[in-house]
Amino acid sequence: MMAAEAYPSYPPELSQTQLSYLLQNLMDYSLSHGLAVRPAESFISKELSSNGALATHAPVTLFPSPFSRSCLEEGRAVQKDYNELYARVSGNEEWLEKIIVELSEVDDFMARLYKVHLDVKAEGFVQPLSLGLFRSDYMIHNPAEDPNALPVIHQVEFNTISSSFGALSTRVSELHRHLARMGAYPSDSIIKTENIPVSPALPELAKGLAVAHKAYGSGGEGRSTAILIIIQPGEKNIFDQRWLEYELLERHSVQTYRISLPDVPKLTKLASGTRALIYSPPQAPNTQIEVSTVYFRAGYGPEDYAGEDDWAARTTLERSKAIKCPSVITQLAGAKKIQQVLAVDGAVEEFLADRNVSSRVRGTFAAIHPLDQSPAGMAARKLALEKPDTYVLKPQREGGGNNIYRGDIPGFLKSIPESHWSGYILMELIQPPALENTIIRNGGLMSGGVVGELGVYGAILWKDGEGEERGKGLKEIVMNSEAGWLLRTKGRQSNEGGVAAGFGSVDAVLLV
Numbered sequence: 260m261m262a263a264e265a266y267p268s269y270p271p272e273l274s275q276t277q278l279s280y281l282l283q284n285l286m287d288y289s290l291s292h293g294l295a296v297r298p299a300e301s302f303i304s305k306e307l308s309s310n311g312a313l314a315t316h317a318p319v320t321l322f323p324s325p326f327s328r329s330c331l332e333e334g335r336a337v338q339k340d341y342n343e344l345y346a347r348v349s350g351n352e353e354w355l356e357k358i359i360v361e362l363s364e365v366d367d368f369m370a371r372l373y374k375v376h377l378d379v380k381a382e383g384f385v386q387p388l389s390l391g392l393f394r395s396d397y398m399i400h401n402p403a404e405d406p407n408a409l410p411v412i413h414q415v416e417f418n419t420i421s422s423s424f425g426a427l428s429t430r431v432s433e434l435h436r437h438l439a440r441m442g443a444y445p446s447d448s449i450i451k452t453e454n455i456p457v458s459p460a461l462p463e464l465a466k467g468l469a470v471a472h473k474a475y476g477s478g479g480e481g482r483s484t485a486i487l488i489i490i491q492p493g494e495k496n497i498f499d500q501r502w503l504e505y506e507l508l509e510r511h512s513v514q515t516y517r518i519s520l521p522d523v524p525k526l527t528k529l530a531s532g533t534r535a536l537i538y539s540p541p542q543a544p545n546t547q548i549e550v551s552t553v554y555f556r557a558g559y560g561p562e563d564y565a566g567e568d569d570w571a572a573r574t575t576l577e578r579s580k581a582i583k584c585p586s587v588i589t590q591l592a593g594a595k596k597i598q599q600v601l602a603v604d605g606a607v608e609e610f611l612a613d614r615n616v617s618s619r620v621r622g623t624f625a626a627i628h629p630l631d632q633s634p635a636g637m638a639a640r641k642l643a644l645e646k647p648d649t650y651v652l653k654p655q656r657e658g659g660g661n662n663i664y665r666g667d668i669p670g671f672l673k674s675i676p677e678s679h680w681s682g683y684i685l686m687e688l689i690q691p692p693a694l695e696n697t698i699i700r701n702g703g704l705m706s707g708g709v710v711g712e713l714g715v716y717g718a719i720l721w722k723d724g725e726g727e728e729r730g731k732g733l734k735e736i737v738m739n740s741e742a743g744w745l746l747r748t749k750g751r752q753s754n755e756g757g758v759a760a761g762f763g764s765v766d767a768v769l770l771v
């Protein structure tokens with residue numbers, strides 16, 4: 260069982276006066292430094308929510324959470340290998356095809372995405388470069404059997420599209436350092452700036468985008484170039500995105516524009532012949548900007564596609580000469596089914612030939628089972644129905660709130676056609692150490708047991724084969740880097756850790 264007190268005297272106790280002092284400083288620092296989100300509609304009047312005049316501090320923890328130094332180091336050390344693995348998976352369509360075709364039979368969203376890819380493939384791709392801004396998510400797994408064993412990280416999932424919170428993770432580590440430095444935490448506590456490293460996610464992710472932008476080259480016919488960010492209308496986590504834009508403009512002199520999928524047909528067109536993606540900003544309709552890179556912060560789930568027009572928009576972007584972050588095939592490579600297949604013996608080794616590398620990657624895997632009609636799948640079906648208590652069931656979806664837990668699994672499976680079970684994977688629940696902290700959201704406090712989830716970002720730019728060679732293996736890795744980390748902390752009771760979904764918070768690591 261879980262040690263209910265992994266760090267028994269943590270967090271430090273505060274008097275009422277100390278708490279108010281800490282809170283005031285936390286909120287003021289957050290708002291002064293853009294560690295912020297737009298407030299939920301339920302929180303403010305309709306008028307104020309529509310004109311974007313208000314922000315609130317991002318949901319954060321009052322204290323940085325204790326986190327094993329060796330676990331952070333391990334996650335960071337393996338990130339470039341993960342980047343390469345998923346880039347190589349994306350580039351190997353023979354390997355992907357069988358899995359995605361089977362998935363497509365039971366999952367309309369996967370099928371639709373795959374159709375976009377195949378349509379563009381039939382016509383031929385005009386851009387060999389792809390950008391991945393990935394995030395590999397982990398929980399610490401405490402091996403219960405051996406109390407002296409070092410804690411290790413187990414992977415929750417690998418995100419290949421719209422990996423968010425990079426900028427806020429940089430800002431929250433700066434917040435906790437500031438609070439430590441200014442004396443808002445008791446001086447005899449273990450919270451010291453030297454134990455709270457700043458996550459470089461914001462500068463590193465921006466650098467990744469800037470490298471892609473530069474690699475695209477100059478625009479045709481004297482056009483200037485820019486990055487186009489595909490956004491969800493009404494995005495609440497906007498400042499996380501804005502920081503990337505400010506960083507790109509101020510440090511890299513790269514212009515960015517924001518546009519939603521429904522606006523793509525109105526504001527963009529493809530140049531005939533080259534298929535350069537030309538964007539005309541509404542505020543300067545006679546200007547023609549050539550898009551170097553399309554950065555998706557939307558489009559990861561079916562809710563982002565209201566109808567055929569939005570699918571046509573995604574297809575236009577995919578057909579274009581712009582570098583995609585990510586391409587459709589890379590988005591598909593991030594499916595949870597792919598994660599499960601990679602966990603099968605020998606699969607990672609097909610992509611990462613160096614045994615030291617593949618075994619380091621494999622060392623972070625948790626047990627994941629298929630629910631198809633293979634022998635392994637049939638055995639897992641039995642587990643899911645009869646012994647579900649240590650499992651989570653996952654569909655091929657992103658963004659939080661989609662999983663089914665423990666005792667809910669059998670009833671859920673029985674409520675859907677058995678022919679659809681293969682669209683899910685069954686994963687062992689990781690048992691992270693029990694910690695205590697306080698989450699502050701819209702000024703309200705929630706104290707108690709929490710669990711943390713570490714995300715490690717990666718940036719990779721690679722070149723696929725051209726013409727007939729497309730999809731037959733990655734040709735060249737142009738850039739590959741680890742790009743900082745994120746710690747999200749949620750209440751122990753809530754199954755899902757989504758910060759945006761209203762359960763979790765952003766946190767900083769306190770190295771122990």
Ligand code: ADP
Pocket residue numbers: 396398415416625651653656657658659660661662686687688689690712754755756757
């Ligand atoms: P999504 O793509 O929707 O974010 P995840 O696989 O990250 O899907 O699952 C959502 C959340 O569910 C995670 O943030 C984590 O809190 C919880 N979760 C997922 N898998 C596991 C697991 N194997 N063990 C414990 N918790 C998990």
Ligand code: MG
Pocket residue numbers: 416417418656657658659
């Ligand atoms: Mg995800």
Ligand code: MG
Pocket residue numbers: 396416658659
């Ligand atoms: Mg997740």
